[in-house]
Amino acid sequence: MEKRDIAVIGGGLAGTATAIAMARMGFDTVLVAPAARPDQRTTALIGSSMTFLDRIGIEGEVARKAEPLKVMRLIDDTGRLFRAPTVEFRASEIDLPAFGYNVLNKDLAEILDAATSREERLETRQMAATAFEADRDEAIVTLEDGTRIRAGLVIAADGRNSAMREAAGIKTRHWRYPQTALVLNIDHERAHDSVSTEFHTKTGPFTQVPMPGGSSAIVWVEEPDLAEIYVDVKPDRLERIIEEKMHSILGKVTLKTELQSFPLSGAAVDSLTGERIALVGEAAHVFPPIGAQGLNLGLRDCAVLCDCLEESRDDPGRRSTLLRFEAKRRGDVTSRTAGVDALNRSLLTGFLPVQIGRTAGLGIMAAASPLRRFAMREGVSPGAGLFGLPKSLQEWSRRQQALGDEV
Structure with missing residues (x-):
């Protein structure tokens, strides 16, 4: 049976970043995950996420591949009686050059994969983990080839359907929204000037996020029945629909990638830790693609876990260490989950007091x-x-x- 200090299960962006961080801290680490599929979506890495990427030595590489987000604009496009004023958030107002950077997931994955090969204390296994068991002294992970790995700590980063979380007996509450996210990348004839614009519509946000090279990513939240129709619309017609939804602020639109659809859902766990296990990323929380919370929250999980492990290098899975991680992360995760859920549901509801409250809140913030x-x-x-x-x-x-x- 093999022995490691830490086993990270899941090779997504958060899992790979966590494995690199553990190895850089000096822990003998193994990253267990099947080969990832190419992902043409983008991620907006906000503030502290870039700080964490700097901590693991890749911030400069990511920034060179990404587009800075200097302005974030919210536009009420609900057409309802009570409409909020347009609100613009400028990074320069808080003395920052940018709120963060928008990067292609494919590019970020390539940078992370290259970084794994540079870490002497990090080994990767391109296969799935099939079983987890733990006691007070150690955890054991079984891989699909039958290999068993003993570890002081297992970090579950294996996504919203985490097998490690389920094996550890951590209960999860799932919910669905009556919405589907449509995602694609576009070219447009006018410069985006590093401005991201989020149109709030009756079916959810329609968001344009600037990309390098003058392109933009689109995250379009729609009713499921309409989303199915849009997926089959011919490209030239879809380009006109997107331009209309953006009110032509960037002029004529040309598709760069095919339209992808994802049903919207959320999830919250009863606990972020168990015996010899810590959850990060979508194994710990699931968000709809609103407010750039998903990966950013996952990277904050990683950063806090690193801080907690600094104090228990002799035994990374010690219960007191995991309880400290739980305590430090619970408030952030709970508040962000509630905030994103409330914002999304406020767009869907026709209840007049909620509309008035949302309008008043954004109006006060604008003024x-x-x-x-x-x-x-x-x-x-x-x-x-x-x-x-x-x-x-x-x-x-x-x-x-x-x-x-x-x-």
Whole structure:
């Protein structure tokens, strides 16, 4: 039977990044995952995610392949009686060059795969893990070829249908939304200027995210029946539909990739840890593609787990260490899950008080720069909004006083 300090199960973006981090910390690590399929989607890596990628030595490579996100614009396109004003979040308002970077998942995966080969303490096994068992002293993972690996800690990063999570007996609550996400990449005749625009519609967000080379990624949330129809629409007609939904802000549209569809769902776990196991990424939480939360939350899982393991290098799976990880991550995961769910459902509901509340909230944020800066700082790095709020309020008060003196 083989022995490792840490076994990471799952070779997605979060799992591979976690395995690299563990190896760089000096743990003898094995990454177990079947070969991944090519993914033409993109991911917006916000704030602290880039900090974590710098921690594992690939931030510069990713930034060179990515497009900076300098402005994020929200437009109410619901057509309802109470419509929110357009809100623009500018990274320069909080003294940042960009909120983050949008990168093709394929490019990020290639960078991560190359980084794994540079880590002497990291071994990869391109196969599935089929069983997990653990006691107070160690965990044992069985691979599909029959190999058994003993490890001090197993990190489950094997996705929303995690076999490791199920084997560990961690209960999960799943739910579905009456929506489907349509995803593709486009070219357009006008420059995007590193601006991402999110149109809030009655069926969910329609989001354009800038990509390198003047292209953009589209994440389009639609009713399932309509989504099925759009998947079969001829390319020239689909291009016109997308341009219309974007109100021609980027001019004529040309498809770069085929339209893909994904039913929207969510999931929350009873616990982020078990005996000798920690969950990260979609094994720990599942989000609809709204607000760029998915991978960013997963990379925050990885970063916090690294911090916790710094204090227990002699036994990475110690129960006290896993409880500390659980405590540090639970608030962020719970609040983001509730926030994304509430935003999505507020678009779907026809209940007038909810519409009024959403409109008022966005209106206040558009008008009040301290609250806008709070939201931006909190989005980039959880907890930073509270620390920056007093300064924002002081600046706002000084500007208001200056305007009064001029009058």
